[in-house]
Amino acid sequence: xxxxxxxxxxxxxxxxxxxxxxxxxxxxxxxxxxxxxxxxxxxxxxxxxxxxxxxxxxxxxxxxxxxxxxxxxxxxxxxxxxxxxxxxxxxxxxxxxxxx
Numbered sequence: 359x360x361x362x363x364x365x366x367x368x369x370x371x372x373x374x375x376x377x378x379x380x381x382x383x384x385x386x387x388x389x390x391x392x393x394x395x396x397x398x399x400x401x402x403x404x405x406x407x408x409x410x411x412x413x414x415x416x417x418x419x420x421x422x423x424x425x426x427x428x429x430x431x432x433x434x435x436x437x438x439x440x441x442x443x444x445x446x447x448x449x450x451x452x453x454x455x456x457x458x
Contacts, residue, residue, distance in 0.1 A: 401454045408449040
């Protein structure tokens with residue numbers, strides 16, 4: 359009786375894994391570049407100097423009105439400027455706004 363001696367060819371297996379990983383990394387770079395390009399085309403960045411008594415809520419409402427999701431914009435401002443809790447008068451913050 360004939361026995362089937364299956365011996366994996368490690369070189370081919372490793373080569374295939376490397377090719378698959380390269381394809382995945384390439385796809386991630388292509389899709390992330392497209393997303394970044396779309397974001398930059400639809401927004402402008404405004405530098406805003408905080409005044410005494412300003413809150414992120416009041417700044418967003420004054421600059422963008424009722425047409426935006428204020429909580430989402432505030433989250434983005436906090437991320438972009440590494441703001442933890444409070445704003446200080448004189449502080450300059452970046453605000454991404456939709457183009458009009």
